[in-house]
Amino acid sequence: MDLKDLYRDVIVDHNRHPRNFREIPDADRRADGFNPLCGDKLTVFVKLDGGRISDVSFNGSGCAISIASASLLTESVKGKTIAEAEGLFSQMHQLLTRDDIDIDVTRLGKLGALSGVREFPARVKCASLCWHTLDAALHQQEQVSTE
Amino acid sequence: MNAVHTVAGNPTALDVAAIRRDFPVLERTVRGLPLSYLDNAASSQRPRAVIDAMSRYYETSHANVHRGVHTLSQEATDLFEGAREKVRRFINAKSTREIIFVRGTTEAINLVAQSYGRPTLGPGDEILVSWLEHHANIVPWQMLCQQTGATLKVAPITTSGEVDFDAFAALLASRTKLVALAHVSNALGTVIPVQRFIAAARARGVPVLLDGAQAVPHMTVDVQALDCDFYAFSGHKMCGPTGIGVLYGRESLLNAMPPWQGGGDMILAVSFEKTVYNGLPYKFEAGTPDIAGAIGLGAAIDYLETLGMERIAAAELALLAYANEQLATVPGLRFVGTAPEKAAVVSFTIDGVHPHDLGTILDHEGVAIRTGHHCAMPVMDFFGLPATARASFAFYNTRAEIDRLVVALHTAREMLG
Ligand SMILES: Cc1ncc(COP(=O)(O)O)c(C=O)c1O
Numbered sequence: 019m020d021l022k023d024l025y026r027d028v029i030v031d032h033n034r035h036p037r038n039f040r041e042i043p044d045a046d047r048r049a050d051g052f053n054p055l056c057g058d059k060l061t062v063f064v065k066l067d068g069g070r071i072s073d074v075s076f077n078g079s080g081c082a083i084s085i086a087s088a089s090l091l092t093e094s095v096k097g098k099t100i101a102e103a104e105g106l107f108s109q110m111h112q113l114l115t116r117d118d119i120d121i122d123v124t125r126l127g128k129l130g131a132l133s134g135v136r137e138f139p140a141r142v143k144c145a146s147l148c149w150h151t152l153d154a155a156l157h158q159q160e161q162v163s164t165e
Numbered sequence: 166m167n168a169v170h171t172v173a174g175n176p177t178a179l180d181v182a183a184i185r186r187d188f189p190v191l192e193r194t195v196r197g198l199p200l201s202y203l204d205n206a207a208s209s210q211r212p213r214a215v216i217d218a219m220s221r222y223y224e225t226s227h228a229n230v231h232r233g234v235h236t237l238s239q240e241a242t243d244l245f246e247g248a249r250e251k252v253r254r255f256i257n258a259k260s261t262r263e264i265i266f267v268r269g270t271t272e273a274i275n276l277v278a279q280s281y282g283r284p285t286l287g288p289g290d291e292i293l294v295s296w297l298e299h300h301a302n303i304v305p306w307q308m309l310c311q312q313t314g315a316t317l318k319v320a321p322i323t324t325s326g327e328v329d330f331d332a333f334a335a336l337l338a339s340r341t342k343l344v345a346l347a348h349v350s351n352a353l354g355t356v357i358p359v360q361r362f363i364a365a366a367r368a369r370g371v372p373v374l375l376d377g378a379q380a381v382p383h384m385t386v387d388v389q390a391l392d393c394d395f396y397a398f399s400g401h402k403m404c405g406p407t408g409i410g411v412l413y414g415r416e417s418l419l420n421a422m423p424p425w426q427g428g429g430d431m432i433l434a435v436s437f438e439k440t441v442y443n444g445l446p447y448k449f450e451a452g453t454p455d456i457a458g459a460i461g462l463g464a465a466i467d468y469l470e471t472l473g474m475e476r477i478a479a480a481e482l483a484l485l486a487y488a489n490e491q492l493a494t495v496p497g498l499r500f501v502g503t504a505p506e507k508a509a510v511v512s513f514t515i516d517g518v519h520p521h522d523l524g525t526i527l528d529h530e531g532v533a534i535r536t537g538h539h540c541a542m543p544v545m546d547f548f549g550l551p552a553t554a555r556a557s558f559a560f561y562n563t564r565a566e567i568d569r570l571v572v573a574l575h576t577a578r579e580m581l582g
Binding site: 025030033055057082083144 | 520
């Protein structure tokens with residue numbers, strides 16, 4: 019277990035320069051996510067066009083893992099249908115929590131950079147916070163907490 | 166028995182190498198590296214003397230206390246009550262009737278809230294706390310306010326992390342029914358000059374509870390000299406076991422308070438018509454207590470007293486000074502909490518590196534620190550921070566461990582900053 023497995027270049031880059039780090043003022047959906055253990059707070063904004071996510075963004079504060087994960091999330095779900103985004107959510111959930119099954123990381127694209135997180139159980143919630151928050155936004159809940 | 170570990174020729178300086186051999190856990194490694202345990206404010210480690218006292222009790226003398234005439238029950242009772250006397254002496258209470266064994270600081274504060282506060286407070290009454298309290302000294306009072314209609318007032322802190330005395334004094338009003346104040350802040354390390362606060366409260370006849378969780382392990386505490394009414398602390402932060410703590414209460418107040426929980430041990434006679442409560446301290450100790458925990462706490466007090474609280478305080482303050490000096494060399498490091506009088510706790514942030522990442526990276530170097538809100542979210546809000554990193558030292562820590570902390574912080578900056 020190497021730290022470099024957790025803080026891969028992609029993660030460090032997305033933490034330093036988060037993509038889609040902004041508010042969408044006229045978002046159709048938004049939700050706040052909170053991780054009380056480390057104080058991470060994210061807001062995810064979604065703009066919908068029919069059943070498709072035409073724009074998605076986030077803001078807030080958090081550790082490198084949660085910021086990079088949220089940044090990667092926005093890149094990967096933009097243009098997807100709600101059903102596709104939810105499919106990704108469940109794959110990410112497996113990637114982060116299940117070391118007993120082989121996940122085809124290549125299918126996840128850049129999101130695969132988060133596969134090292136499952137070796138650091140204390141950090142899984144950091145990586146999954148944005149996904150739970152997106153899920154809450156899509157289901158029109160206003161708040162989620164990882165506790 | 167405990168040996169006095171002082172440096173040859175210098176009876177005021179502790180021999181850290183000898184002391185470290187008393188703590189079995191300090192021999193372990195983390196990820197192949199020696200452990201640098203710098204999370205003592207969350208919980209300290211145990212010397213072998215404490216572990217042995219508890220094992221010996223279980224191996225030779227365990228039985229329930231205050232119940233039997235048989236030998237083991239008598240021995241267990243003697244050990245348990247002997248521990249109470251050690252606690253009394255350690256904090257210089259007048260009587261063992263004022264020493265109530267509880268699970269920890271949290272339970273002690275809840276006991277006072279429910280047994281002292283609930284029957285005496287009503288709408289319009291106020292409880293005064295400070296902005297730097299641990300959640301354990303906030304939430305029980307909020308619950309009490311909900312139950313009684315009383316109001317919680319909060320004395321502000323300054324940017325150095327000190328409680329603003331003038332603002333505190335201005336908030337003391339005829340409606341104030343209780344002051345609850347930390348003796349030492351867990352999040353920042355500030356030592357609150359409590360005498361002044363207590364004097365102001367007592368001048369108005371307001372009783373004072375001190376949360377001493379972070380004070381008792383690191384300094385001499387004398388409840389009579391402090392002249393406080395309640396004092397709460399936890400065994401696990403002072404080299405004792407988890408699951409045991411102490412509520413000191415002024416006897417006259419404790420006498421007037423109704424019991425908190427009902428059950429065995431806290432009664433003299435029970436019938437369905439009338440139950441007669443036991444006297445102090447048993448009135449507040451319903452059910453079988455944590456006998457082994459109390460014995461372990463007694464052994465921890467013996468250990469600390471052998472080293473000497475003054476020598477412990479001096480050693481820890483020397484570590485604090487060294488840490489302040491070394492940490493100041495880390496670029497982008499900002500100290501959070503800079504009161505002139507502090508316990509050996511350093512809270513800080515590093516530009517561009519979130520405390521949670523620091524925690525993980527430091528752990529990889531074998532350095533254990535706490536990161537997060539330290540159960541003091543209002544303090545974090547005051548400084549506009551989601552979290553800080555906190556290194557907290559005990560007398561068994563070394564300068565070399567602080568050096569490792571500093572090196573690891575440089576690594577973290579290179580990695581993420
Ligand atoms: C200042 C302070 N008060 C209260 C507590 C709560 O102590 P315990 O969890 O042992 O009940 C702590 C422990 O973190 C503390 O540092």
